[in-house]
Amino acid sequence: MSIQDVDDKDGEAFVEMDPTGRYGRYKDLLGAGAMKKVYRAFDLEDGIEVAWNRVKLRNFATAPEKLKHLYSEVDILESLHHPHVLSLHTKWVSSDGATYNFITEICPSGDLRGYRRKHKHVSLKAIRMWAYQILLGLDYLHTHEPCVIHRDLKCSNIFIKGNTGQIMIGDLGLAAIVDHSHVAHSCLGTPEYMAPELFEEDYNELVDIYSFGLCVLELLTVETPYRECTGVAQVYKRVITGVRPEALSRVQEPDVKRFIERCLGQPRDRPSAAELLCDPFFQELNGCNCLVMQPVGPAREDQRQPVDAAA
Structure with missing residues (x-):
């Protein structure tokens, strides 16, 4: 599906949908590198926010090794399933062959x-x-x-x-x-x-x-x-x-x-x-469950341990 405004019936508009119509990409940019941009997106089927990773393939015209690494990353992600490894939902190449897209879990707080x-x-x-x-x-x-x-x-x-x-x-x-x-x-x-x-x-x-x-x-x-x-x-x-x-x-x-x-x-x-x-x-x-983390509350001033040498 080409980029267009698609009403999500929730007051916002998607600017792009995946080929199946399950994922809608918003304009909100979560992060950008030299080769890849990451947008906030929504999974209409599960009702959760996800990350839409979008790569312009023309950027790799003179860097085939970097494109190989990108495909390798996605292939590896597809085989991994663990609470502390970023999971992949789906991947595809746009119909015009211009972009490589993949959907992953979203970490709204960043790196x-x-x-x-x-x-x-x-x-x-x-x-x-x-x-x-x-x-x-x-x-x-x-x-x-x-x-x-x-x-x-x-x-x-x-x-x-x-x-x-x-x-x-x-x-x-x-x-x-x-x-x-x-x-x-x-x-x-x-x-x-x-x-x-x-x-x-x-x-x-x-x-x-x-x-x-x-x-x-x-x-x-x-x-x-x-x-x-x-x-x-x-x-x-x-x-x-x-x-x-x-x-x-x-x-x-x-x-x-x-x-x-x-x-x-x-x-x-x-x-x-x-x-x-x-x-x-x-x-x-003390045996806390670190697989499913609970929010870390602020320590009391008299209990907080100084760990920041730069602060």
Whole structure:
């Protein structure tokens, strides 16, 4: 169906419908990147809001590898079903071949990086709950058959439903599906979050654990790891020689620092997601149900733990 105003009988108008007429896209733009735009949409059958991801295929005319990564992300999403991994509802190419569209769950509060920077005074318990859910998602990916290695885990690729605190891992465009050896060889990702062995192009799913440790560090300090570096080459040199981000020195709580260091250890010593879920770092959660998160209420001033070095 071509773009047009379609009355949704609810006071607003859709500007586009999917070929089946089930999903209607509003004008509201939720996010935009170099290749993809995400709009607020509505599922008429289930009566829920969703995210309409719209990609102009002409943008990939000179970048076939990026188009391959996009199709890979959607194909991977289609096979995954977990509360902490963004789910895919449907996908299609427009009738004129101009756009590639796919419908996913909606996270109205955006990515975790932006959410954390907006809310600078959260308790350490809240950060532990976010971290716990990320690990649940990683454990699912890493134990999936076949194993899925994200390879680009960072706070801007992790999303949150702010009203419930539910965390979901997304942006699987650089993910790799590996066989029973669990070994991959391509050097892909964001340098500040890449494990040393990823640069050497011989690694397994534990590279995601390294990136996860840096995500926890970012949630604590509200700053991007290695922001003291002036370029990618400097980041690379520090990572492969084992120099930690300066932000780690500003983490005061010994158990928190120990947990992050455990994630950043050598591959042979680095724990799996399942092992980290049993770490004493999460003891404070006291068996709370982190699969279906409850809203995180504001801590009383006398109980709030200072975790924001930048605030």
